Amino acid sequence: MAQGAAYLxxxxxxxxxxxxxxxxxxxxxAASSAFPMKFExxxxxxxKEVEAITARVIPTDDTPGAREAGVVxxxxxxxxxxxxxNQKLYRDGLADVQSRxxxxxxxxxxxxxxxxxxxxAILTSFDHSHPSGQRPFRSPxxxxxxxxxxxxxxxxxxxxxxxSGREGNRDAIGWKAIGxxxxxxxxxxxxxYDKNYPGWQPDPRTTDKQ
Amino acid sequence: MTAETPKYKTSDEVDFVxxxxxxxxxxxxxxxxSSGLRVVVLEQGPYLTPDQFTHDEIKVLNEDFLTNHxxxxxxxxxxxxxxxxxxxxxLIYGRLVGGTSxxxxxxxxxxxEIDFIERSKVGPVPGSTFSxxxxxxxxxxxxxxxxEWEVGVSGLANASPFDPPRSKPYPMPPLPVKSSGVIFExxxxxxxxxxxxxxxxxxxxxxxxxxxxxxCGFCMLFGCEVSAKSSSLASMIPLAERTGLCEIRPxxxxxxxxxxxNGRATGAVYFDKQRNVHMQKAKAVIVCANGAETPxxxxxxxxxxxxxxxxxxxxxxxxxxxxxxxxxxxxxxxEPLNDYKGYAVSRVLHDFYELDPNKMGFxxxxxxxxxxxxxxxxxxxxxxxxxTPLWGKDFKRTLAHNFPRTTEIFAHATSLPVEDNSFSxxxxxxxxxxxxxxxxxxxxxxxxIKLSKWLxxxxxxxxxxxxxxxxxxxxxxxxxxxxxxxxxxRMGNDPKTSVINPDHRxxxxxxxxxCDGSSFVTSGRGQPTCTIEALAFRASDRIRDLAKRxxx
Numbered sequence: 157m158a159q160g161a162a163y164l165x166x167x168x169x170x171x172x173x174x175x176x177x178x179x180x181x182x183x184x185x186a187a188s189s190a191f192p193m194k195f196e197x198x199x200x201x202x203x204k205e206v207e208a209i210t211a212r213v214i215p216t217d218d219t220p221g222a223r224e225a226g227v228v229x230x231x232x233x234x235x236x237x238x239x240x241x242n243q244k245l246y247r248d249g250l251a252d253v254q255s256r257x258x259x260x261x262x263x264x265x266x267x268x269x270x271x272x273x274x275x276x277a278i279l280t281s282f283d284h285s286h287p288s289g290q291r292p293f294r295s296p297x298x299x300x301x302x303x304x305x306x307x308x309x310x311x312x313x314x315x316x317x318x319x320s321g322r323e324g325n326r327d328a329i330g331w332k333a334i335g336x337x338x339x340x341x342x343x344x345x346x347x348x349y350d351k352n353y354p355g356w357q358p359d360p361r362t363t364d365k366q
Numbered sequence: 367m368t369a370e371t372p373k374y375k376t377s378d379e380v381d382f383v384x385x386x387x388x389x390x391x392x393x394x395x396x397x398x399x400s401s402g403l404r405v406v407v408l409e410q411g412p413y414l415t416p417d418q419f420t421h422d423e424i425k426v427l428n429e430d431f432l433t434n435h436x437x438x439x440x441x442x443x444x445x446x447x448x449x450x451x452x453x454x455x456x457l458i459y460g461r462l463v464g465g466t467s468x469x470x471x472x473x474x475x476x477x478x479e480i481d482f483i484e485r486s487k488v489g490p491v492p493g494s495t496f497s498x499x500x501x502x503x504x505x506x507x508x509x510x511x512x513x514e515w516e517v518g519v520s521g522l523a524n525a526s527p528f529d530p531p532r533s534k535p536y537p538m539p540p541l542p543v544k545s546s547g548v549i550f551e552x553x554x555x556x557x558x559x560x561x562x563x564x565x566x567x568x569x570x571x572x573x574x575x576x577x578x579x580x581x582c583g584f585c586m587l588f589g590c591e592v593s594a595k596s597s598s599l600a601s602m603i604p605l606a607e608r609t610g611l612c613e614i615r616p617x618x619x620x621x622x623x624x625x626x627x628n629g630r631a632t633g634a635v636y637f638d639k640q641r642n643v644h645m646q647k648a649k650a651v652i653v654c655a656n657g658a659e660t661p662x663x664x665x666x667x668x669x670x671x672x673x674x675x676x677x678x679x680x681x682x683x684x685x686x687x688x689x690x691x692x693x694x695x696x697x698x699x700x701e702p703l704n705d706y707k708g709y710a711v712s713r714v715l716h717d718f719y720e721l722d723p724n725k726m727g728f729x730x731x732x733x734x735x736x737x738x739x740x741x742x743x744x745x746x747x748x749x750x751x752x753x754t755p756l757w758g759k760d761f762k763r764t765l766a767h768n769f770p771r772t773t774e775i776f777a778h779a780t781s782l783p784v785e786d787n788s789f790s791x792x793x794x795x796x797x798x799x800x801x802x803x804x805x806x807x808x809x810x811x812x813x814x815i816k817l818s819k820w821l822x823x824x825x826x827x828x829x830x831x832x833x834x835x836x837x838x839x840x841x842x843x844x845x846x847x848x849x850x851x852x853x854x855x856r857m858g859n860d861p862k863t864s865v866i867n868p869d870h871r872x873x874x875x876x877x878x879x880x881c882d883g884s885s886f887v888t889s890g891r892g893q894p895t896c897t898i899e900a901l902a903f904r905a906s907d908r909i910r911d912l913a914k915r916x917x918x
Binding site: 214238349 | 420421423424425429522525544547548549558580581582584702704705706707708746756757758765769770
């Protein structure tokens with residue numbers, strides 16, 4: 157933020173410095189504490205479970221994952237905007253996840269409290285693309301499409317244009333994680349293979365035809 | 367000084383009402399108004415400005431910000447006329463001022479000489495209404511040149527030994543090569559093929575009010591914020607408005623061409639944004655609504671006098687639909703290509719444009735290109751190798767490795783015209799305005815499938831020669847989704863087997879003209895927009911001459 161401000165005129169900075177400071181502070185605060193922002197749809201408890209699920213869809217390893225990209229905020233906002241019709245699916249789906257937790261790991265309180273391996277096993281039991289997800293389970297899911305929906309929403313929230321105003325892909329973390337530089341304009345050379353391109357040369361075999 | 371944009375009354379009998387403001391409509395509007403004729407363009411979609419375009423994949427890809435909306439304007443699909451059509455999205459087109467030219471990839475091949483005379487050369491094809499055009503490449507050549515210079519096309523003349531003759535080079539050099547283009551070029555030459563810099567309707571040099579391409583990477587399906595993409599919106603519409611004689615009227619959904627007792631068109635009836643009905647009076651009507659909506663409008667305009675639809679004495683309105691065939695292959699390479707930067711296509715080859723049907727066992731031909739036209743969310747959803755996990759650690763690892771290292775090899779090819787392949791009115795499903803929905807009937811000619819499979823094999827050969835570490839292809843299947851909308855009101859000299867004459871005038875209604883993809887007689891090998899626009903410049907000349915001679 158301060159680096160960006162260096163390019164701006166002194167007058168602009170003078171007028172806007174309090175706002176700039178407060179925005180920078182807000183961003184730091186958001187990044188460091190778990191749920192500082194007000195959710196529009198989820199309760200804090202729900203948000204914690206949703207975030208834990210997204211963090212298994214795109215986990216944090218040597219690079220940031222769905223958690224750091226703020227995907228839960230994207231989904232929260234999504235459920236009152238583009239994905240309004242999925243509100244009930246999320247309510248029912250989270251209840252399904254909770255009952256599956258109790259069936260599979262009776263001592264674990266909820267999904268977010270389970271270990272990563274336990275969480276993966278729980279999600280796999282909902283994943284119809286996975287062989288073990290297809291087996292009949294004790295309690296049929298109320299919201300059979302929930303896992304596929306949150307999977308897609310996680311990808312959206314991780315990779316959506318960070319300037320789209322949808323709260324996803326915070327600081328372009330998702331783009332950086334897949335090797336996409338943030339930015340709106342690019343200059344050649346773009347990649348490895350065009351770096352030393354000598355420029356267009358007519359094919360010697362065809363020049364006599366022209 | 368800019369002239370004031372006129373506002374005509376619907377009761378003013380203007381010289382021309384043009385339905386649709388896309389690739390063809392934008393050019394006709396500019397050309398006719400520049401000749402002193404009074405023009406109203408009725409566009410069903412909104413009038414957006416470049417600052418309203420966005421890289422938001424939800425808004426553009428999921429919510430149809432720029433395109434026909436499947437809930438407001440549903441479609442149905444069936445393979446043959448014997449089947450009952452099912453409700454499913456069957457087509458996508460740009461639904462805004464500028465039409466599909468706003469969101470297209472901007473590949474800008476000219477047709478070759480063979481495309482106009484192929485039927486004579488190869489003879490009849492069983493199961494196809496294959497015909498020659500009533501015009502030749504030489505008739506269109508000056509107009510291809512005009513398109514390239516007026517809308518702004520970058521490219522390198524005579525770089526392909528298969529290029530048709532041209533009277534002038536491109537107005538500006540090719541866009542910078544991408545890594546996929548370099549890989550493609552080297553591999554193709556290794557195989558003895560002839561790659562060349564892709565002609566693209568995207569500026570490599572700035573023009574007044576328009577920037578050169580800034581390589582943002584949100585190109586196909588997105589609108590260009592810097593007006594580098596040479597859409598009608600960026601190139602023609604501003605010039606049309608500057609004449610002071612052309613009104614662009616957005617949010618105007620035309621659903622009927624009215625005719626009088628003499629069988630002449632009197633104007634276009636449309637819904638405004640509030641769904642009030644108006645009729646714009648005009649001395650002549652030009653429909654440029656695309657290869658789906660143009661025939662639909664004619665069919666919706668049926669009357670006592672024209673019971674099978676307007677201009678449909680041949681029964682060919684909506685028939686002979688061609689989509690272009692082809693196939694998509696992917697390759698993953700060792701080092702980052704970063705093909706997400708920039709426009710889609712930087713290298714093409716046309717070695718397979720003309721193939722010998724006796725040797726191949728099918729009619730038609732095609733081209734290959736190297737491209738990356740997939741934005742990040744779409745990539746993660748659809749461009750990973752088959753068998754990649756859909757979530758978790760391995761999903762993320764594959765996504766991160768492949769995103770910068772993947773390219774597509776795209777094969778573009780002939781669709782043979784088949785009479786049953788068509789757009790028609792669905793008897794049951796209605797759109798949000800209560801009008802019959804578009805019903806698509808389509809089953810690829812068997813030759814198209816053979817050709818597509820053969821070209822996919824060439825794409826894979828190329829990926830091997832390029833040293834791709836991994837490659838896969840989408841299976842070639844019968845198509846059920848339309849992007850290119852061609853042939854549905856074809857041009858011809860015989861009123862029994864065509865809808866318009868070579869002047870784009872309908873055989874049946876003297877003051878009704880059609881110009882867009884529906885005018886095509888053959889499909890070419892893909893990339894129809896350059897030819898749609900050449901036809902539009904030519905039609906402008908013909909129609910203006912007829913008007914000046916009082917022959918409309």
